[in-house]
Each structure stands twice: as C-alpha cells, then as structure tokens.
Amino acid sequence: RHTCTEPSMTYSKSSSRYKAVDLNSVKKSVLSSVWLMCSECLKERTMIDGEPAASHDIVVCLKCGFQGCNQSGIQHAVKHHQAFHPESHCITISLSTWKAWCFECNEELSTHCNKKALAQTLDFLQKHSVKATSGAAPKIIKLQEEPSDYTDLPKGKSPAINSTLVPVKGINNLGNTCFFNAVMQNLSQTHMLIDLIQEVKEKGYKLRICPPVETNLSPLTVMLPSPEPLTAAMFLFLQSMKEPGKGPINPKVLFNQLCQKAPRFKGYQQQDSQELLHYLMDSIRVEETKRVKAGILKAFNNPTEKTADEDTKRQVKAYGKEGVRMNFVDRIFVGELTNTIMCEECEHISTVKEAFIDISLPIIEERLNLMLILVFFVVGIDKKLEKIYTSARKQMLISSLPPVITLHLKRFHQAGMNLRKVNRHVDFPLILDLAPFCSASCKNLAAGERVLYSLYGIVEHSGSMRGGHYTAYVKVRAPQKKVSEKVSGRKMVLVDASSSSQGQWVYISDTTVQTVPESRVLNSQAYLLFYEEML
Incomplete structure (x- = not known):
C-alpha cells in the first residue's frame, strides 16, 4: 500500500512532484x-x-x-x-x-x-x-392527471403521468451559465419547438416546399440530410428534459456546441440571456438553412454553376428562397415588423420591413406597465424627450406574428461611459392582446377582434451589473387544442380564456426547482417574457 506525506499525496513509485489529489x-x-x-x-x-x-x-x-x-x-x-x-x-x-x-x-x-x-x-x-x-432536493417536478396537482416524483416510483406535459428538471450550472440555463428552461416548455424539432431530427425527413403562385412552380418534396451538430445537440437536450428520469440535466454537450458557433460564450463568464437566445436561434437557423439547401440541390442531382442551365438555376433559387423560411426556428419564433416613416414637410412615406426573433422594449421610468411600453414602442420615440429634433414621424407595427413571441425588457442601458440596470418592477399581463400593435394586414383583423397571447415563461435577472443571477419561471400546462369554425367565409378561432389559468407555475434556479403561486410570478423582475398564441 502507498505511504503518503502531507500536505499533498505523493508516490513512492512515482515522482514526488506529482500531486494526485486536488x-x-x-x-x-x-x-x-x-x-x-x-x-x-x-x-x-x-x-x-x-x-x-x-x-x-x-x-x-x-x-x-x-x-x-x-x-x-x-x-x-x-x-x-x-x-x-x-x-x-x-x-x-x-x-x-x-x-x-x-x-x-x-x-x-x-x-x-x-x-x-x-x-x-x-x-x-x-x-x-x-x-x-x-431525492431530498426537488430536482424534477411532474404534473399528475389532475391538472392542478403538481408534486415531486417519489423516489423509485413512476406515478401515472400525463404524457402531454413536459416535466421540469434542474440544469447544472457549468460555471456562471445561469444565463444559459434560464433560457433553456423556457425553450424546454415551448411545446411547438419540442414538436417540430422532433419531426425534423432524423435524416431523410421529407420537406414539402410550395413556392408562390407567381413562380409557376409545382410543390417540391425534398429529403433532408442529417441535422448539423448544434441542432442535434439541441434535440438531445430537449429530449432529456422531456422524458422520465431524474434531474438535474447536464447541458455541457449543447453548451459546448453553441460555443463552437459563438466563441464569445467560452470561458464561463456571466453573459446576457437575450444575446444567448439570439446566438442560439440564429446558429440553428444557419444549420437548418444549410440542410434545406442541400436537400434541394440533391433533388436536382446536385447541379453546379457549370452544369446547370438557366431554368434549373431559377427553380433552385425559387425553391431555396421559400424552403429556407420553413426551418422550425422561423416557423415558431420569427415575426415581422413594419417601420413606417413619414416626412412632415413633403409627406413622403417610406416603409421598411424587418424580421424579429424578439421585440426589445426600452423601460421608460414613467411607463412601468407592459402595455404602455408597447404603445410607446409602436408610436415611436418622443423626439423632444430624447432631444432629437426632426420633422419626420415614425410608427412601428407588427405585420406578421409568430406563434411564440418573446418580449425583451431592456433593463441594461448605456448611461454615459457606464452600463446601468433598471431595477424597477414592470407590470405584465398573463394574457396579452397584441391587436392594437398589429398592422391592418396582420392576420386580416376584423374590427374589434383580439389577438391573444398567453404567458408561459419568464427569464428573470436579479442583482446588479457587477453581480447578478438569472432564473426562470415556466408554466407547466397541457398543449392547446384549436377550436375553429367557418364564419362568413373566414375562420374564426374560439378561445377559452379560462384555459390560460390552468397549469402550474414553477420557479427554477439552476438545479433548484419549486412550484410557486401566480402572485410570485407577477411580482418577478422580468427580463424576457415568452408568450404563446392562444388557439
């Protein structure tokens, strides 16, 4: 047996310089x-x-x-x-x-x-x-058959679980990665993401592309190759969060894949959750775009610039333009804003459309209500307040709504040479009506019609710029069921507003998981708000 000396372990058969225990x-x-x-x-x-x-x-x-x-x-x-x-x-x-x-x-x-x-x-x-x-610490929470009855999973037992509900598991902190964990908890409770990524995860998935009528092209079904590394890691992570088993989950594989795409997140330094969400979604979009383009080219026997005639090039371009928009990130999270600027002198109007993956809303201290902040965002900046003198007026409206809309409350802003955090509470609703902020063409809204979204997730930041912590609140709920009927040639979606109150809110801080009342959720210092369309 070994003989040892203090303060560190050394070996009689190895160099004493080798410290084997740390x-x-x-x-x-x-x-x-x-x-x-x-x-x-x-x-x-x-x-x-x-x-x-x-x-x-x-x-x-x-x-x-x-x-x-x-x-x-x-x-x-x-x-x-x-x-x-x-x-x-x-x-x-x-x-x-x-x-x-x-x-x-x-x-x-x-x-x-x-x-x-x-x-x-x-x-x-x-x-x-x-x-x-x-099992002393609540690492996993699941919903029983009764919608309002949440409890920790007993050790060694597998109670009857509603398979449509996603359990809540803690996520290990890899070293200042709470900003990542809080976002992933919200994505893990995004039902449409779980469903769509499940569909496209396998090699050979068939994607049907239907170009616009004006292209005079027939629909094309393409076979997609295997997912790229980040998308594959994302699927495995969401799968491990969803399926039965103990928590917490180790996110190292997914986080490392993201760091390959975005090296800024290497080094385990505290980062911004909103930036993390952008880099993650954008990197997956790039991978899925590459995947769709590869499937289209294969459908045309992989033509090159030299071998393809002009008609083939036109078709590949048209299918590609439509196909890349069919990736699951765009289908879930990406909407469109229309920015209209009118010159008050010549009355010239210019319109600019831009895609968004979230909407960033400045917190003006006189307006600490989400609805007022949205109004402020839509009508444009108060030029006198900002000391910007111009004869132009601006209006920003939502022209295309995604199934999931993420609102970013800009708590961090530049104050001279320093970054400052706004710690004041912002009131936000559980049910958000976005109709007042949509353009006339958005959803073909009828007079007085509402566009309702239900809150299901929050990323909260507590603390200051020098030291803070990201946590999450998620609502464990059953997937929505669409109820619709034809009314005067239009589809009318019937919404049961009471369904939004069903489910249980859960608070997660890395590996700590606990159920909380709705009142605590509404008092949180929200940084990101995740709303899903009510069907």
Whole structure:
C-alpha cells in the first residue's frame, strides 16, 4: 500500500512532484456534472429510455473530478488516465465500492493515510452521493392527471403521468451559465419547438416546399440530410428534459456546441440571456438553412454553376428562397415588423420591413406597465424627450406574428461611459392582446377582434451589473387544442380564456426547482417574457 506525506499525496513509485489529489477541482467538477454517469459516455450516448449506454461501475479521478466508466471494452477511466496531462491523473475512487486505486502502481490505496487529501476527498464524495441520490432536493417536478396537482416524483416510483406535459428538471450550472440555463428552461416548455424539432431530427425527413403562385412552380418534396451538430445537440437536450428520469440535466454537450458557433460564450463568464437566445436561434437557423439547401440541390442531382442551365438555376433559387423560411426556428419564433416613416414637410412615406426573433422594449421610468411600453414602442420615440429634433414621424407595427413571441425588457442601458440596470418592477399581463400593435394586414383583423397571447415563461435577472443571477419561471400546462369554425367565409378561432389559468407555475434556479403561486410570478423582475398564441 502507498505511504503518503502531507500536505499533498505523493508516490513512492512515482515522482514526488506529482500531486494526485486536488479536492477543490474534484468539488468543482462533481457539483457541475451529472452524478454517477461517465462523462464520455454522456457525450457519445445514444438515447435509450433517457439513459446513456454506460452508467454503471463509475470511478472518479481525484485530480480533476472526471467521472469515467470502468466497463470492459469501454474503460473511459483508463483512457482518461492514459491521456496527456501536465500532472498525473492516476488515482481514482470507485463510486460503488468506495475503494481507491492507483493506475500507475496498479494497486489499491488506503483511504486513511492522508486526512487532508485522499480521506477528505472520499468524505466529500460519500456525502455528495447521499445528497444526490436521496431525492431530498426537488430536482424534477411532474404534473399528475389532475391538472392542478403538481408534486415531486417519489423516489423509485413512476406515478401515472400525463404524457402531454413536459416535466421540469434542474440544469447544472457549468460555471456562471445561469444565463444559459434560464433560457433553456423556457425553450424546454415551448411545446411547438419540442414538436417540430422532433419531426425534423432524423435524416431523410421529407420537406414539402410550395413556392408562390407567381413562380409557376409545382410543390417540391425534398429529403433532408442529417441535422448539423448544434441542432442535434439541441434535440438531445430537449429530449432529456422531456422524458422520465431524474434531474438535474447536464447541458455541457449543447453548451459546448453553441460555443463552437459563438466563441464569445467560452470561458464561463456571466453573459446576457437575450444575446444567448439570439446566438442560439440564429446558429440553428444557419444549420437548418444549410440542410434545406442541400436537400434541394440533391433533388436536382446536385447541379453546379457549370452544369446547370438557366431554368434549373431559377427553380433552385425559387425553391431555396421559400424552403429556407420553413426551418422550425422561423416557423415558431420569427415575426415581422413594419417601420413606417413619414416626412412632415413633403409627406413622403417610406416603409421598411424587418424580421424579429424578439421585440426589445426600452423601460421608460414613467411607463412601468407592459402595455404602455408597447404603445410607446409602436408610436415611436418622443423626439423632444430624447432631444432629437426632426420633422419626420415614425410608427412601428407588427405585420406578421409568430406563434411564440418573446418580449425583451431592456433593463441594461448605456448611461454615459457606464452600463446601468433598471431595477424597477414592470407590470405584465398573463394574457396579452397584441391587436392594437398589429398592422391592418396582420392576420386580416376584423374590427374589434383580439389577438391573444398567453404567458408561459419568464427569464428573470436579479442583482446588479457587477453581480447578478438569472432564473426562470415556466408554466407547466397541457398543449392547446384549436377550436375553429367557418364564419362568413373566414375562420374564426374560439378561445377559452379560462384555459390560460390552468397549469402550474414553477420557479427554477439552476438545479433548484419549486412550484410557486401566480402572485410570485407577477411580482418577478422580468427580463424576457415568452408568450404563446392562444388557439
């Protein structure tokens, strides 16, 4: 057996410079990882009832906290030890037997030889194991058959669950990634996203593209290739959040894929949730656009600039223009604003249309009600207030509404050379009527008709610019059912406003999950508001 010296573990058969136990690194890694799962198997896993291919015989590296499997034929723990490291990663502890092992010496170690290193690390791991597997903390919340009855999932039991409801699970903080976790909780409760990404996740998905009538082109059905890495990671994450099983969820695979697309999020620094949402959605749109274009080109036998005639080029362009708008991000989140500017001197009117994935609303301290803020946004900026003197008038209206609309309350703004946060509360409704803010052509609105959206998610920021924390509120509810009938040649959608009150609000702060009353939700310091169209 090994003999040890303090303050750190050294080896009689290895260089004494090698420090094999680092309790702080182990704590940091374990607390931000999925417990009792091989880190590498988790990355490479094929989803089988929500469990990775290897989740047994796990050992922990006492240098860095890496959790690896010891299963025959895989042995990620051995591969981790054999990989190049500046210092030795040779000592592990089994999470099933609690025995310590040294790969370099190929022998078992005494766990009582060094109270400041090996024994303390073992004590931490055993206490963490009890806490992580006892179910004491509410890591997952599901809705029972009775719509208003929410409860924690009992350990070892699988009560009858309404399969149409998405459970709420905590998400591990990878290191200042609460900004990411709060957004992902809201996306995990976006029913249309879960449904559409489920449809397009497989290679060979058939997409039917119907170009406008003026193109004189027939509909084209194309076969899509496999999803790109970020989209595939997004699907696996949403799937793991939806299916039965314990929380919290480790988002490392998805977060790392996003960092490949947007390196600004590397380094585990605190970031902005709204920017995260933009980068995530835009990066997935780029991947899905590439996927659709590849499917169209394959349908035309992959023509090139040299081999394609003019008619083929015209068709590919027309199908591509229509097809790229059919990606699931655009179908769910993207709407259109029409900005109209009129010169008061010559009465010339110019119109500019722009797509949006959310609407950013400035918080003017005299207007701390969401409806008033929207009015302020639509009619344009008060020129005298902003000390901008011009003879032009501006109006901004929504000309195309998405099924899900995200409102961004601009709590952070430039004040001289510094960024300042507006901490004042903004009142917001559970049911939002957007009809007053839509153009005449939007939805072909009849006189007095309402366009109702129901609140289902919030990203909240608490604290200041120097130190803050992002949390989420989500409403667990059944998917909506559309009730419609023909009235005077138009489709009239009948809305049961009472349905918006059904469901349960849940508060999530990383791995902490708890049900909360509606009153707490309405008192939150909202930063992002997620509304879904009421059908």
